[in-house]
Amino acid sequence: MEKIQEFSRIKFRIKDVVYEGIVMPRTLYEDEDHFTVKLKNGYNIGVEKSKIEILEAEPPKILSEQPYEKGFESAGPKILILGTGGTISSKVDYRTGAVKPAFTASQIVDMVPELKNLASISVKTIMNELSENMQPLNWTLMAREVYDAFKDGYEGVVIAHGTDTMHYSASAISFAIENPSGPVVFVGSQRSSDRPSSDAATNLLGAAIFAAKSHSPGVYVAMHASMDDDLIAIHKGVKVRKNHTSRRDAFKSINAKPFAYVDVKNLQIKFSEKKTEVEGPMNIYEKFSERAALLKFYPGISEKLLSSVFNKELFDAITIEGTGLGHVSRKAFPYIKDYINKGGFVGMTSQCIWGSVRLTVYETGRDLLSMGVIPLEDMLSEVALVKSMWVIGNGLDLKVTMPKNLRGEISERREAL
């Protein structure tokens, strides 16, 4: 059978019945023995190619692409929205079934009409990566864009990002930009923006309100506070973690209250912590090294794994996600000791997620301390990893910098929340 072009209008016969429809594209996971046909009533069905007789096939008319709109001017503070990919900044094209970046200013205003009177918005798509594909190089690129934006006079920056690794990127930018002149707000969505129930619009609205109106410099993550659509939580970029695979409120501040909430119904910000201020000139340290690793300890961990990870030739810094207050089995001691003796840095965090490590309570902890393992307090393991990549990348001293609180990643005290 001759190949029929996608989107051709066809008339075909199955047994004695004639049907009409449009040939739809097949995804990568679907075989080539079937047609997907969109019938006149809008339904798609799959039929075996061998079963049908094509009576007529009319090739598709070429549809023109929408013109790309660059800027959006209105009253209010100037903010920049950067598109990096992920669920929030993409849209399924129902004609082709393909996922495309949907980040033009007009599309954003169309999605969130409330933005119109709120701020003067510019939009720039700087990459189109699913968040699991983000690399340290992407962080570097993002950092430069943020730095340039503030230099260009933007008062706030919103970064639309895939949610899976958004907290890694948020801490990377937290470290890369010292004293940002305004808020940098990461935002994602857990339900794609092509469905009416998407959280993309409200999250984006919350992020934009915070970027435009909070006057609170720093790096943040803006996502749903609960299952409700009316409150967006603003988390500190170094204190946040994705804690659920699918819920809208997957992101939670760990060992801290959310920094603020945005009521998207009344377009108001409620701070739960003291507002931040610009503390000095803005600087950028945007390099990240891959000579750092994160190791989750577990019972039965193989010595083969330990010996390959604690290898000074490969890594300068290892962050361990230990059990409880920061422990690993005796079995790992020789590898850690040897690695530190060769000049490697070992930092300890906890896989408990909540709470701080404390290596002075049990003998195991004291043994690790005496070997030279550095406790990283209540720093999240993901944050510690990113920080070590940043420390190495910018030629700083791991032993001095890692345990020091730079951006709020280590809390001096932990409130009963």
Add this chain to the structure above:
Amino acid sequence: MKVGFEIHIQVNSGRKLFCNCNPKNDDSSQLEFRRRLRVSTSELGEIDPAAAFEIKKGLNIVYVSGDKTSCLVEADEEPPHEPDPYSVEAAIKVSNMLNSFIVDEIHFMRKIVVDGSNTSGFQRTAIIGLNGSYAFRGKNVRIQTICLEEDAARLLEKGEGYVKYELKRLGIPLLEITTEPLEISPEEAKALAESLGRTLKLTGLFARGLGTIRQDVNVSVEGGGIVEVKGVQKLEQIQKVIEFEEKRQNMLLEVAAKLKERGISEESFADLKPIEVSDVFKNHSNIPNVKRFFKDYAFALKAPGLKGLFSYETVPDSRLGLDLADICRLFGFKGIIHSDEISKYDFGQDILRELENKLGISENDGFVLVFGDKEKAVLCLQMVKERLRMALKGPVAETRYATEKGTTRYLRPRPGASRMYPETDIPTIRITQEMKDKYMVEIKSWEKAVEEFSSKHSINKEMAEQILDSEFTDFFENAVENYKNVPPTLLASLIVQVFIPYQNSGKVIEYDEFLKLLDEFSKGNIAKEAVIDVARYMLEKGVNLESALKEMNIEKLSLEELRKIIKEKIDEALQENVEPSKLYGTVMGRVMSLVRGKIEGKIVNEEVKKALENINKA
């Protein structure tokens, strides 16, 4: 006239279509959450303007979710799971039974629905079978499609700026069977729906009970669009609805002809716009009804050629004015004032003249007037204009709903095929030839099923048929199983004499109290004669069993008390010198009038006989 059906029937799978929740579970807690749905402007064109307007305005949707009957999937907080295999199997079986072409791959689609009845903003639906047939009265009725889809959430309440839904029903697997529109009489249509419904029920694949089968009826007269009528619950309603729609649509054809006669065409509507007429009312604010109705804004729309046609009707409630009022209600207006009715409002001749001047009304023109919010009023009148423009063509394709009386009211324009998008979260499902050959179900004869049911439970065929047709089949079978000493005939009478007539009057029956009634009967605390009366009393007065028994003064009579009464009545009769041949009848009658319902008649009979024998002996 052509009539078609969409029958929706719940599959009796113990779970939902895209998750493992069982809607029959008992919830131990509930939680509420609030959402808003959004649609981008590019898609708005396909969604009815009133709903789109509500969404744009930020309609607040509140969902009530039970912990055991719904989960994160219904809350739209987790992607859908694999479709329920039992339901897929059931859909293939029915497609086979109805001689359909079964698709080789199932592609679930998203049908955009923005009224909040689906948390996701769409309903998931897929075609399983195409182009089937069903034999009915010697004809082959074509079955256009057989779809597997998820049921919507149940509306709890609608208030100012919000709607509230309950999630238990959301996601229950439904089969939708669509018949091709046929030229048949209302009576035949009813019989067809009944026959197809019975055939589906007899497969044993579907849930039985209240609300498990619903049908939409499509009616179109020649020269008109297809009108879809939703919410036809009872078969008796079908016939009335079709008869009503036929008359209403013919009336619209008459209106169209009259408009043509008056020289009205598409052009008459071309430059028509809602006009602000607030000034007219401001200038006459001393008139009582102006004070009462006019607040900030008044808008009006000229209705070319429609004078006298708003109120024209061939059957009660079929007039065009009612449709316009329903459109306005969707925008939150209490109603609408049109030129045929304006005299009722006592605004006075001055206002009328000024309005007519402002709108440029000539001889045959009418107008429509609304009071209220500026933005809403303009949008609403634009929709009214569309509706009036369509009146040129007669009846147009739209969705209506059936009322209790068997009339229909305007609901929304009919959605087009373009609101269907592929559901990207669910991979395509192959239906192999093996599955198509294996998943079969036979058409069972209704007569045979009735006969079997009647002989199994020793009840007569009329009762058997009524029970099988009703939503109480499960109640009956469970009760027969669980109450061994309650005679099936008594249960059948309870259903046929009490439940069915009561339900036909549109009321809901709570089963639990009736199970208590059966308990009391089983324990011998209520006589057989009293069961039906008590049940009827409970439903009519809306009281529970305890109150009914108290209010009806039904207490079980002891044998001793009965004997005492019998003795009294015999003594009484003897003193009155009642003839010996009439003695039994007299005593029996007088005793029964005192003890009816408190003790079984059989026992009274025995005791009276015994007492009279003793007297004879003496």
